[in-house]
Amino acid sequence: MKLFKFRIIILFALIFICSFPSAGSFLLKTENATTQDTTSFVSPFEADNNRCFKCHGQEKYEYTNANLGRQVKAMMCSERIIYKNDFYLSNHKSFSCTDCHSAEYVKFPHSGELRMEQKYNCIDCHGGDEKFAQYHFEDIEAEYQKSTHFKMEGDGFSCWKCHNPHTYKISVRNKSNLKETIAYDNAICLNCHSDFNRFQLLSNKKEINIIQKHEWLPNQTSHFANVRCIECHTLINNNIPVSHLIKPKKEAVRLCNECHSKNSLLMASLYKFESKEQRRDGFFNGIILNASYVIGANRNEYLNLISLIIFVLVLGIIGIHIILRIRKKRNNY
């Protein structure tokens, strides 16, 4: 009985050790919208831009209403707020606001017609430019035009629905920032696909329910935290860093072994940044192990070999034992 109690204590101790909560490790990190003044960048257009940020850089703005003859305080529409620091940390930080927007905006109050101005798309500036050749904007544009999102362009879909030109900052995937990249990229999709108001701008569907739609997916939380939506919802293109050909939902990857296999799809998508890197401890698709673990994709060739040898040896010993038993039985007769 004492021995049994000892075993039970050991068992509970093991359960406790193994289930020690790794609090926070699977939670997605969210960026603080109200960033601190950390950028040291000084824009050549700072003075010009400040005239815009004076109102558009905050939630409240104030102006003199000549008709009323007094100061008026009002709330800025959330869609029109561009935080100054976020802008000066973005890839477009060296721009003047009027590089992309009409110079007429310098006048206040703004003309109502300005709202109808044609906005630039990525390809308008980045297309055909040798400086940006490595990003293959032409291929991205071609993919986008084949994607299911492009069909909604007439209803107002554009690059800016996913990539905010005022805050966009290129992030290169690597071993240390993979989780952040996954959270960042998935937030782009969820921005519309989990916000019914935004979703309704482009769709007539009555509801969206990401969790319910992905009910078939085992360990949903773990999948959402460790892979991007685009892993299953885009067609892989080896020519560009991030695939932009969003497939119709019927064509999304649903077969588990597309990722959970030796030739895992993840090596051509999420882990393509250094898929040639291999760990030397015998794991297939070893690079995945730096950030995650995928059943079926991370099998170990040494363990496979050892287990096969042990299994064959056991069968061999049993075979010899059977032969000796048969011989003994024959000798007895």
Place this chain on the structure above:
Amino acid sequence: MYLYPKWIRIWHVINALMFLILIITGLSMQYTDKENASYVVGFAKAVRWHNFAALVLVLSYILFVTGNILTNNGRYYRIGRKDFLSNMGKQFKYYSSGMFKGEKHPFPVTEERKFNPLQKLTYVLAMYVAFPLLIISGIGLLLPEITITTFFGISGLILTDILHITMGFFLSIFMVIHIYTCTLGAKPTSLFWGMISGYHREE
């Protein structure tokens, strides 16, 4: 000789069936590929069946441990220090040469001694070491969010998985040897019938 009460036989058959399902589905998850998808159970189906069989196996394991506490069956698993190693040696010698020379079984089955020393050690290792480790690591893989993220710089999930598949492999090997040694009764089928009827047939 009545050796296997009903609860042990029920537990044993549940344990065997669930373990077979777990082996097939476990191998399917580990080795499913786009190329050989038809040779094994599909990954999604394998996950569902593996989780289901694991749950039943855990419940049957609780039945086994509880039964061993509440009945006298637990005494068969107690390893005495006295002469244990030499007794194991005798049993090993019997299996490897003695039985082919017509020697008598060194530890014949009695109501007081259901298992020979080799059996006892392997059963204790299987049921009280490998099984708990298999279950704990299985829970860790079923609920990855509760698994430690890193352990001495190595991913907790990899360690948990390696522990799980290693224990699963050793228990699969145990099962192969167990089934074979069950043909070593009075007749090759008599020990199997014993586990069905509850009665052990003397050799």
